[in-house]
Amino acid sequence: MRTNILTAARSRLAGVVVAACATLLTVTVTGPAHADNPQRSGSELVVLGDSYTANGIRLDGDSRDCNHGPTAWPVQLSKLLKIAGTSDFEDVSCSGASLESHTAYDIVSEARIAAVAGAFGPRTKTVALQFGMNDTWGDSKTMLWTSLGPCVFNFRDGCGPEAAAQGRLADFRALTGQAYADRLREVVDYVRYYAPNARIVLVGYPELFPAHSSTVCTSVLGVGNIIQDRGAGLVDYLDRLQQAQIEAAKLLDLHFFDLRALTAGHGLCSSQPWLNGFFDPRADFAGIPFHPSAQGDSVTAQALNRWISQ
Numbered sequence: 479m480r481t482n483i484l485t486a487a488r489s490r491l492a493g494v495v496v497a498a499c500a501t502l503l504t505v506t507v508t509g510p511a512h513a514d515n516p517q518r519s520g521s522e523l524v525v526l527g528d529s530y531t532a533n534g535i536r537l538d539g540d541s542r543d544c545n546h547g548p549t550a551w552p553v554q555l556s557k558l559l560k561i562a563g564t565s566d567f568e569d570v571s572c573s574g575a576s577l578e579s580h581t582a583y584d585i586v587s588e589a590r591i592a593a594v595a596g597a598f599g600p601r602t603k604t605v606a607l608q609f610g611m612n613d614t615w616g617d618s619k620t621m622l623w624t625s626l627g628p629c630v631f632n633f634r635d636g637c638g639p640e641a642a643a644q645g646r647l648a649d650f651r652a653l654t655g656q657a658y659a660d661r662l663r664e665v666v667d668y669v670r671y672y673a674p675n676a677r678i679v680l681v682g683y684p685e686l687f688p689a690h691s692s693t694v695c696t697s698v699l700g701v702g703n704i705i706q707d708r709g710a711g712l713v714d715y716l717d718r719l720q721q722a723q724i725e726a727a728k729l730l731d732l733h734f735f736d737l738r739a740l741t742a743g744h745g746l747c748s749s750q751p752w753l754n755g756f757f758d759p760r761a762d763f764a765g766i767p768f769h770p771s772a773q774g775d776s777v778t779a780q781a782l783n784r785w786i787s788q
Contacts, residue, residue: 520599527608529573544572554779576612616652636708655725697755
């Protein structure tokens, strides 16, 4: 009898511990709202990311309104998977979002929105994450996105490796795989808890400029490139971000989707760019500068569709 009582007590204690862990995860990421959609058992595809994901114009970084471009890769992917417009597709990406944002959205707040919608569950097959362009590292308060344009057009000072130390460029020196993984881990652990059958894929960024180059550029009107010969600092950051994502994916046991390799030869300086310049008819004439064109997003969507369908 005493053994039975002890066994029952241990079972109750184990149940309390499990419940407490679940509550802690819920509060950490979603607040108390995770269970407000109990009928949902998860969306098939859940996407979190920044403007390279949403590809929609958002002029006010503190606005709560997030626009998704009609040809953004998650939209195109949902159509290929035949889940567009259904509850099996949840895209909470938002321009300006980051791993640790100084504006309205970061990866945790996006995960919270998806959780409230009931997007994470046993039916969830794929969770895609794309972040890093809007983060700051080390003591610098400069992010890559805000320094990208000034770097290309700064013909007086250039944008070499010294630009990071001078605060004119995001500090690539402090960007490591471990640092990236630390910012990603909370949401990854949460997704694995609530969507145990999902594959989590960390989506990289397309090729903006060839790796290890010192030249960066962009096109205006499709008639010629504005060339910055002293752009090694910007390329170093993009190279470091790519490497940090690869290392973080290994540390967290995620799949890394190498978008740079997929889009190699189609950067801003190429003859067939898959990113937008300034009113460049070879890409999207009125598309967001430095962001993927409809063609670039189509390539991404098709490749992800093949990976998901494996």
